[in-house]
Amino acid sequence: MPPAEEYQAYLKGIWEREWLTNNGPLVQELEKKLKKYLEVDNLLFLNNGTAALQFAIRSLQLKGEIITTPFSYIATTSSIVWERCRPVFVDIEQESLNLNPALIENSITSDTSAILATHIFGNPCDVDAIQKVANKHNLKVIYDAAHCFGSSYKGRSIYRYGDISTASFHATKLFQTVEGGAVITSESELNRRIEYMRNFGHDGPENYRGVGINGKNSELHAAMGLCNLVYAERILNSRKMQSLYYDKLLSELNAKKPAVLQDADINYSYYPLIFEHESMVVDIKNALEKDEIFTRRYFYPSLTQLDYVGEQTSPVCSELAPRILCLPIYYDLQESDQERIASIILHAQHHCTSII
Template sequence: MNELPAIEGGKPIRDGKSPLRYRPWITDEDIELVVDALKSGQLSAIGGRWNTALEQELSKYLGVKYAVTVSNGTAALHVALKALGIGPGDEVITTPLTFAASATTILHSNAIPIFADIDRETLNISPASIEEAITDRTKAIIVVHLAGYPAEMDEIMKIAKERGLYVIEDTAQALGAIYRGSFVGSIGDVGTLSFYPTKTITTGEGGAVVTNNDDVARRARLLRSHGETGKYYYELLGYNYRMTEFQAALGYSQLKRIEEIIRRKEMFSKVLMEELEYIENDLVQFPRLKPYIRHAWHLFQIILNLEKIRVGRDRVVNALRAEGIEAATVVYPIPLHKEPVILNMADHGKGCPWSCPYYGRKVTYKPLPNAEWAAERIVSILIGPLYTEEDAVDTAKAIKRVLTYYRR
């Protein structure tokens, strides 16, 4: 094997093969159900059958009483916050190492995001840091199961119960992940799902809110559809966050093979870990899998040992992509507490929610060393259900070639 990386003039690992890039797994049955929904002429969730069918199957799969489909994962978070009554004067704690919506939906609810640091071993929010972030204004915690890895829910639920806080599980990347025998999303007060094309199952765009709470489910249904309880009778200030019928038909079809999707992602990840074992704890480390979790494998996260590599993380990613591993990517290079939308305190006009009269204190965001450490070191491989064992071996070869070449 030519050890010179392709970015330095060598022959790419996947020379002669298609680049490894993510594609959703769409079957003939998926297409048939979408066509059926289109041919029905009933394209909206109002009066349709596919949204109801998807909600029922999600509830059954996750073991919760209610699932409410919505237009996307961001809408799911917004609906969850509003259904719990989060609003002006409230603080919500979340992780800084995640997609922006986990924090910006708090702002859209006219509440204030407060960031707790992460655990370096799992890259998820740290329960100890949550404790330190709680104030008399804290109303909820948004727990993100990052990359498909379940957060430490026992400790988080204990804190929430002792302090009287709601827990929202952001499972956008983790549908199908399991923590101590329970599906994530079913453990807290509310769970939120995303069905974006790269997620465990897809509806193109789409999401859902799941809960065992009767009142939260009722409010979520109203909030997603203008707060309407009867024709032109509006009880709540709601939104149009409905999912279309053809999206729901696709999600229903995909959900039937979710366990196969996860099994395929697990296979890829297992091969990758086995192939990279000899450079682990030297040039790289991975979030360690604990015996009481099942990872959903949205991303395979590689934490670079930058002290032993003579280039930065972005050069490593570009080098992997040059080898034909286009699934290599950088996610969340800027922790949310350092993003301009947070630092500049972007608002809804006239300072709200930051200077809302119900709030009454100035927010400052302190450094979060673990999140900042991780943000400059993580290389992510976006895992697709169509990847093969050969794809995993090629990916491992590319990682070993690039990191060995750039070793100090």
């Protein structure tokens, strides 16, 4: 949360203007500042990251099958189904947990229209390899970059890759606007189309351009974003420090972290650990919960388990998803808390391995 008085200063302006939504001045200011901060050509602030995915699929007029990852939050898959396309899961890489580009080609059929990959935990996919397959088969590429605020690849914001990248600014994200999201594309025409789509298709009060829906966000949400954007660098730095400190504290732990591409810079938005056995995940989670410390099994179970995706298998994902645990990481996390967390984990590991 930003300091309350900084948010209240924005509220004062909103009360004076009485302009609450419909592309207000704070929404415009936030979009402008985000474009500058992220060095992207176009960015549209939307009501959430799931809507951003739906706008991406809709605006690219995708049909039939969309190749996607089974290791992500449910919104990646559900938005494909919601837009009446069929998710086709391609397995993930063992090391990075991202969609495995080497397996994409095998799953392409005459019905495939796009690839929708997630940069999981803010860790960039192999975007060069994915783009190469997409170009060869004339497929669109969407990146679910919900976790990626501040991540980059080859020195450019990761949002600049693919036909469209989508962001989530949900309250749980590193940069948050309470609820919120964005679509980012370098194609101006596509950006314009989505701009109409997010506002019912309105082209002035009495004219419409195509079918639209309500994807707008409000002045109150934009104000939260403007307050938090000032602290973005500080938040990113603190995450990095906290991650490095966990690395140090947990150097004796029998667990791995996901591999990062050489040219990628991650934002440390999560601290995922891959354990050797699911039993260790369960024991460590329970041990921490006894002390009121809450971890998450992100992302478990594999999305292939959903009852609306048909029979599909992704053996690597199904084997890995039960073995991953994300440790607490947030701006105010103190070193003393990290030490307490690490000590509980190491103690639980000791107990667990002596049983195994």
